[in-house]
Amino acid sequence: MAEVVIVGAGPTGATLALLLTRQGIPVTLIEAAKDFKRVFRGEGLMPSGLDALEQMDLSEVLNQIPTRPLTGWEFIIDQNQLFRVEEPMGADQPCTLVSQPPFLEALIAEAQRYTTFEFIQGIPVKDLRRRSPVEGEEIEHPQITGVTLADGREISAALVVGADGRNSIVRQRAGLQLVSQPNDINILWFKLPAHPRFIEDNVFCSILNAGSVFSIFHGAEAGKLHLAWVLSADDKIDRQNQDWAETFASLSPAWLATHFRGCANQVEPPIRLTVVVGRCPSWHQTGILLLGDAAHPMSPVRAQGINLALRDVIVAANYLVPQLKAEKSLDSVLPKIQAEREPEIIRAQHLQKQEARQGELLKSNGVLRSLLHQFAPLIRPAARYSWIKRQQQMRQGVTQVKLAI
Structure with missing residues (x-):
């Protein structure tokens, strides 16, 4: 049976590898990193992502690794609550934070039970292999026939799947264009000890004050708060010498300010994340x-990346498995995978952009913040309703995705 090479053992690559392997399709999964302990990995599983894992029969995996559900979403402007929304917001399950390293390790361990699976870790892909044209043949894009690894090994495949993230080497080597949205998103990501209130009530709290905005929540890792500070283009911050604990405290309600000051020497140095958002035409x-x-x-707004990727995997498996089992050409189904997934991706990116614009407007407009602060009791019901309405498609998905293999 034709072999598939998957490059990148994140949630996309690992789940697709497992689905194909279960169907008896030979899979080689390649991961450049020597382990899964990256400084930053997305943790948020929305109801759509949890549903995708349930369809893949992987819900039990989540019960074996560190996870933490969110209890709600809270918005604080100028140290006063604008509104709060409780999970699960009409869904069957609440948004749940998952620790990716043990999750990925569990997926790989499950796949390794099958003899048709091979995992290569710590050796990056250097290039793609291509079919040499016969004499007189002119082909704009010669067929990809496998990959070449950094150690010189060559692996043949009927299909190479690039699941290697936003800086995909597969995409670059194939010459597939990425059309990026203007204005990259820059975030400083911190970890610090958890306040007891977040342990008991894990609310995702967004705080906007004096033109600064950050979000804070308890991650899947026990005892750790995650804090994402959104950088503006004109921010002049010395991230190494900034008194971050005092900066956060000055913008926060009293109870949280006290916590920041009390654990000032335990705030871990920030990691700067530059997030490119876009979409490949092909x-x-x-x-x-x-x-x-x-x-x-995807933008980090409302944790869409992992959830949309899991839904990509289901659609891809639905089309690929029958063709691979029958050893038929994949040329006819690859465009169908993109065609089925693209409407949801476009809509999700549009919704993320809307959400980001709301934040930028509040951040830059002091008069608007003052009005929200002054008239919060009157505005709260309408603001809460509007926010919930925008979240539904980002949480539940835009299109119907069902595993059919």
Whole structure:
């Protein structure tokens, strides 16, 4: 049976590898990193992502690793609550934070039970292999026939899947274009000890004050708060010498300010994340397919990346498995995968952009913040309703995605 090479063992690559392997399809999964302990990995599983894992029969995996559900979403402007919304907001399950390293390790361990699966870790892909044209043949994009690893090994494949993230080497080597949205999103990401209130009530709290905005919540890791500070283009911050605890405290309600000051020497140095958002006009060539952030890098707004990628995997498996089992050409189904997934990706990116614009407007407009502060009791019901309405599609998905294999 034709072999598939998947590049990138994040949630996209690992789940697709497992689905294909279960169907008896030979899979080689390649991961450049020596382990899964990256400084930053997205943790948020929305109801759509949890549903995708349930369809893949992987819900039990989540019961074996560190997870933490969110209890609600709270918005604080100028140290006063604007509104709060409780999870699960009409869904069957609340948004749940998952620790990716043990999650990925569990997926790989499950796949390794099958003899058709091979995992290569710590060796990056250097290039793609291509079919040599016969004499007189002119082909704009020669068929991809496999990959070449950094150690010189060559691996042949009927299909190479690029699941290697927003900086995809597969996408670059294939020459597939990424059309980026203007204005990259820059975030400083911190970890610090958890306040007991977040342990008991894990609210995702967004704080906006005096033109600064950050979000804070308890991650899947026990005892750790995560804090994301959104950088503006004109921010002049010395992130190494800034008194971050005092900066956060000055913008926060009294109870949280006290916590920041009390654990000032335990705030870990920030990691700067520059997030490119965009979409590839084409996710495929003959012999190659991009999925997840390799095809459509998402904004961090409302944790869409992992959830959309898991839904990509289901649709891809639905089309690929019958063709691979029958050893038929994949040329006809690769465009169908993109066509089925693209409407949801476009809509999700549009909704993320709307959400980001709301934040930028509040951040830059002191008069508007003052009015919200002054008339919060009157405005609260309408603001809460409007926010909930915008979240539904980002939480539940835009299109119906069902595993059919």
